Amino acid sequence: MILVTGGLGFIGSHIALSLLAQGQEVIIVDNLSNANLQILERLEFISGMYVPFVKIDIRNTPALNKVFEQYSVSAVVHAAGFKSLEESVLKPLEYYNDNVSCIMSLMRAMQRTGVRTLVHLSSLAVYGKSSAQLKEDMDFHYAYPNPYIKSQQMVEEIIRDTARTDSEWKIAILRLSNIAGALEQGILGEFVMPLPKNIVPLAMQAGAMQRDFIELRKHANTDDKTNERSFLHVLDACHAISKSLEWLSQQQQVCEAFNIAGELISIQKLLDEIAEVTQTTIQTVESSYYPNEELDRLGADISKAEAVLGWKPVRNLQQMLKDEWNFYQQILRGQ
Numbered sequence: 001m002i003l004v005t006g007g008l009g010f011i012g013s014h015i016a017l018s019l020l021a022q023g024q025e026v027i028i029v030d031n032l033s034n035a036n037l038q039i040l041e042r043l044e045f046i047s048g049m050y051v052p053f054v055k056i057d058i059r060n061t062p063a064l065n066k067v068f069e070q071y072s073v074s075a076v077v078h079a080a081g082f083k084s085l086e087e088s089v090l091k092p093l094e095y096y097n098d099n100v101s102c103i104m105s106l107m108r109a110m111q112r113t114g115v116r117t118l119v120h121l122s123s124l125a126v127y128g129k130s131s132a133q134l135k136e137d138m139d140f141h142y143a144y145p146n147p148y149i150k151s152q153q154m155v156e157e158i159i160r161d162t163a164r165t166d167s168e169w170k171i172a173i174l175r176l177s178n179i180a181g182a183l184e185q186g187i188l189g190e191f192v193m194p195l196p197k198n199i200v201p202l203a204m205q206a207g208a209m210q211r212d213f214i215e216l217r218k219h220a221n222t223d224d225k226t227n228e229r230s231f232l233h234v235l236d237a238c239h240a241i242s243k244s245l246e247w248l249s250q251q252q253q254v255c256e257a258f259n260i261a262g263e264l265i266s267i268q269k270l271l272d273e274i275a276e277v278t279q280t281t282i283q284t285v286e287s288s289y290y291p292n293e294e295l296d297r298l299g300a301d302i303s304k305a306e307a308v309l310g311w312k313p314v315r316n317l318q319q320m321l322k323d324e325w326n327f328y329q330q331i332l333r334g335q
Contacts, residue, residue, distance in 0.1 A: 003067070004079060005080035006034075008035035010179070010190040011237065027052040027071050030080070039188075058105055059102055082148070089147065096151050100154050116170055124299075125148065128140055128142065156173060170248045175259050175261075179233075180321070189324060190327070200231075200270075200274070203270070204324065214282060215285055216268065219289075219290065220297075228299065229297075264299035271284065274321055
């Protein structure tokens with residue numbers, strides 16, 4: 001049985017469904033801070049199966065211990081945590097407390113119950129560097145002034161230090177690019193909050209005429225002055241996780257990081273693509289000066305994942321945006 005933390009969130013729910021489709025048994029834990037039980041209902045409807053769910057905050061180690069004791073967990077996919085670079089600047093304590101405390105509690109519970117297989121979902125931002133070709137052997141820029149990035153750097157250090165103390169750990173750290181998209185059928189996707197933290201949901205709101213304009217910063221050292229980001233379909237991310245679990249099952253002792261990324265595109269060009277998909281005009285207003293440092297580019301070399309895991313993305317950017325828009329329209333129609 002595979003435990004998915006944050007399993008009712010956008011990425012976590014797709015991971016759970018992907019694993020179920022492969023015949024795996026899954027248990028979900030989530031504190032519902034960024035999710036709701038409607039997603040669990042959808043998972044059970046789509047899969048036609050009962051999906052065990054426990055509402056807990058995984059920082060509560062005694063409660064998490066009970067989950068491991070009750071269920072025969074063989075591996076963990078850790079998808080819980082806070083993930084916004086901008087929000088972390090406003091709420092640094094929350095980001096350090098959540099992201100760092102979560103991994104400490106999770107690995108303590110795993111260690112106590114003898115579960116040693118872990119797929120941890122990190123981010124390309126963890127490098128703290130601007131590049132279109134980030135590589136796994138690059139050193140982190142530890143002085144980069146962003147609490148989310150620093151928290152993820154700490155998390156990876158904790159994982160590596162823990163793995164060095166015990167020869168039974170089998171760990172894959174997946175450094176993901178921006179994730180978007182939905183199931184092709186439009187029955188599972190990203191439930192957009194009224195004030196989204198990410199650019200694609202914001203643009204979906206604009207495409208649905210729920211938002212008059214999007215504030216766009218044009219201070220980057222790029223061709224059109226907007227940041228460049230790599231975007232990956234959520235189902236391609238799920239495939240990378242499945243390939244990682246398969247690879248880990250064949251290892252004795254390992255702790256390896258992999259870049260899992262898709263197409264690099266500027267935010268302005270992304271909005272142009274979304275305008276084409278939604279058949280609307282996405283109005284933008286140049287935002288005022290942003291006081292915090294930003295990474296101009298976040299793209300990655302994925303050759304290690306291709307060579308070791310046998311993974312590469314198969315869905316393009318347009319498919320990702322079409323699937324997300326299809327799901328968003330269905331939600332607006334109350335489906």
